Amino acid sequence: xxxxxxxxxxxxxxxxxxxxxxxxxxxxxxxxxxxxxxxxxxxxxxxxxxxxxxxxxxxxxxxxxxxxxxxxxxxxxxxxxxxxxxxxxxxxxxxxxxxxxxxxxxxxxxxxxxxxxxxxxxxxxxxxxxxxxxx
Numbered sequence: 001x002x003x004x005x006x007x008x009x010x011x012x013x014x015x016x017x018x019x020x021x022x023x024x025x026x027x028x029x030x031x032x033x034x035x036x037x038x039x040x041x042x043x044x045x046x047x048x049x050x051x052x053x054x055x056x057x058x059x060x061x062x063x064x065x066x067x068x069x070x071x072x073x074x075x076x077x078x079x080x081x082x083x084x085x086x087x088x089x090x091x092x093x094x095x096x097x098x099x100x101x102x103x104x105x106x107x108x109x110x111x112x113x114x115x116x117x118x119x120x121x122x123x124x125x126x127x128x129x130x131x132x133x134x135x
Contacts, residue, residue, distance in 0.1 A: 067134040
């Protein structure tokens with residue numbers, strides 16, 4: 001019987017260590033990317049929810065306010081006196097129905113609230129419009 005020389009299996013070989021380190025690095029990078037994506041999605045959702053909350057606050061004011069007192073100046077005054085996070089930029093636009101339709105009475109306004117914010121390097125915009133009717 002011919003015996004072949006075999007290397008002895010004493011401990012961990014250098015190639016075993018390299019392979020195990022590569023596998024650990026691959027799994028760690030996959031986990032880190034997954035955690036980062038979860039953070040980005042969470043941050044986007046939180047900023048979007050806050051922006052919609054600000055919009056709703058201003059649109060509720062337009063519901064409660066008198067038709068003639070719903071102006072861009074009044075909305076900007078309320079915005080400036082409110083505690084709004086500096087990460088959000090809020091703009092208002094009011095369009096009278098009579099300005100776009102000849103012969104129409106001044107009984108309908110379209111109030112548009114636009115919120116811009118930066119989240120994770122992207123600029124997002126949320127815009128909601130509402131009709132205000134003279135009562």
